[in-house]
Amino acid sequence: MAAKLKKGDTVIVLTGKDKGKKGEIASVNPTANKAVVEGINVAIRHTKQSAGSQGGRVAKSMPIDLSNLAIVDKDGKPTRVGFRMDGDKKVRFAKTTGDAI
Numbered sequence: 001m002a003a004k005l006k007k008g009d010t011v012i013v014l015t016g017k018d019k020g021k022k023g024e025i026a027s028v029n030p031t032a033n034k035a036v037v038e039g040i041n042v043a044i045r046h047t048k049q050s051a052g053s054q055g056g057r058v059a060k061s062m063p064i065d066l067s068n069l070a071i072v073d074k075d076g077k078p079t080r081v082g083f084r085m086d087g088d089k090k091v092r093f094a095k096t097t098g099d100a101i
Helices: none
Strands: 010-013 022-029 034-037 042-047 056-061 069-072 081-086 089-094
Touching: 010 034
Parallel strands: none
Antiparallel strands: 010 022, 010 069, 022 034, 042 056, 081 089
């Protein structure tokens, strides 16, 4: 199945503690059905000092389920993603506006 959300897409969080926040997808794990969004679902991780890095408390974005994310259309509103054929290419489009993503 084609990916509705991809790395680099701007998304909005639909549910949870970060509801309403927007961010860009840093990575997607389709087998686990999760994505990491920059600045969303942040947890503090304690790291030990090593030769290459300073130890301490590090803020890290944790994966969030794809069902809790919606892509943002050109108007800045959440939308669902559809697929259609433009000539011989399959493209994603926003269901609210009909524009290709």
